[in-house]
Amino acid sequence: METNRISQVVIKRLPRYMRFLSELKAQGVDRISSGELSELMQVTASQIRQDLNHFGGFGQQGYGYNVSRLINEIGRILGLDREHHLIVIGAGNLGRALAGYSNFEGRGLYIRALFDIDPERAGITVRGLPVYQMRELSAYLKNNKVDIAVLTIPKEQARQMARELYDKGVRGFWNFAHLDLELPGDAVVENVHLSESLMQLTYYMTH
Amino acid sequence: METNRISQVVIKRLPRYMRFLSELKAQGVDRISSGELSELMQVTASQIRQDLNHFGGFGQQGYGYNVSRLINEIGRILGLDREHHLIVIGAGNLGRALAGYSNFEGRGLYIRALFDIDPERAGITVRGLPVYQMRELSAYLKNNKVDIAVLTIPKEQARQMARELYDKGVRGFWNFAHLDLELPGDAVVENVHLSESLMQLTYYMTH
Numbered sequence: 001m002e003t004n005r006i007s008q009v010v011i012k013r014l015p016r017y018m019r020f021l022s023e024l025k026a027q028g029v030d031r032i033s034s035g036e037l038s039e040l041m042q043v044t045a046s047q048i049r050q051d052l053n054h055f056g057g058f059g060q061q062g063y064g065y066n067v068s069r070l071i072n073e074i075g076r077i078l079g080l081d082r083e084h085h086l087i088v089i090g091a092g093n094l095g096r097a098l099a100g101y102s103n104f105e106g107r108g109l110y111i112r113a114l115f116d117i118d119p120e121r122a123g124i125t126v127r128g129l130p131v132y133q134m135r136e137l138s139a140y141l142k143n144n145k146v147d148i149a150v151l152t153i154p155k156e157q158a159r160q161m162a163r164e165l166y167d168k169g170v171r172g173f174w175n176f177a178h179l180d181l182e183l184p185g186d187a188v189v190e191n192v193h194l195s196e197s198l199m200q201l202t203y204y205m206t207h
Numbered sequence: 208m209e210t211n212r213i214s215q216v217v218i219k220r221l222p223r224y225m226r227f228l229s230e231l232k233a234q235g236v237d238r239i240s241s242g243e244l245s246e247l248m249q250v251t252a253s254q255i256r257q258d259l260n261h262f263g264g265f266g267q268q269g270y271g272y273n274v275s276r277l278i279n280e281i282g283r284i285l286g287l288d289r290e291h292h293l294i295v296i297g298a299g300n301l302g303r304a305l306a307g308y309s310n311f312e313g314r315g316l317y318i319r320a321l322f323d324i325d326p327e328r329a330g331i332t333v334r335g336l337p338v339y340q341m342r343e344l345s346a347y348l349k350n351n352k353v354d355i356a357v358l359t360i361p362k363e364q365a366r367q368m369a370r371e372l373y374d375k376g377v378r379g380f381w382n383f384a385h386l387d388l389e390l391p392g393d394a395v396v397e398n399v400h401l402s403e404s405l406m407q408l409t410y411y412m413t414h
Contacts, residue, residue, distance in 0.1 A: 097300035195314075196226075201396075
């Protein structure tokens, strides 16, 4: 199946399909028409058909979409059919908030440990996950597979930390530090710049 | 000055200009050419010229851009030339992390208080900010101007809470709960769906 050509805007919409479809599944709904999904998601039925046609179009005339099959297929496209091992760098409020999301695990996203520079934080656990001291990171990376590092440290430390993680084999970066990481081309970085999101809000509130 | 026609993609880029320009200003840089800014931000000089032309184009041939003037102008467009008063609903790890960002204040964004349903949390302070009990919210809204509510509560409670806040006059919602809020058209909602951002990362890691 051709998935390489799916445009970025469609990819951005897929997690939202996942959310609605997963809620339907939890309610025991087996199948849904594009019209019903359209009403639920407040997008046009034709956009839904177009989006879902990108990856095979599992709708059948007079039947609609099979909810479970669509969840699996979107999950496969999003890379959620495999396990991803995550560590959180920084065990402050934000790091602990992210480590606390147990529902990531249903998507194959396993947070394994947190690391913090503050020795006072090392030794505590967050949702049963260990908080290690930063100086234990090197040894941890040698002995454990880490796909994604979640960076919740100040921007002053984030650039060097990202480089160190990259040099030790980490390729995925979920970056909450307020800077652009400079990493080689095979690194994948997803930035969450919270203050930029807040400025979008103030923009739309004043226009 | 015509700012209504600026496209959404340009608006999304403005906070990033703010970040780089503010760093330049902090370093004592008064003016910068589009070429220098281009190198720093890793975007083409022509995109920078195009973007900044949308709001008057403060560049001058042979001079470049006046950093402070550009910061002020972008800030004005983003609505940061006025004060915004925020409250945080939910004083868990995420709510406390957001309330902890003191640098919002330099942008006119003032977090005033947190509210939590857990009476154990009420009475504590976060960066000097009070945490009130949820039942104190009504009275607080009567006596204080609140422009933006930051929702860090579970999605099961978020819909009703947003409606209540709306009914009591709040129009801006920075929503971290994993659902689409259904609010009248004059409400402005900016969603931060963290798990959706993580799924973008896993997508690009597997393609």
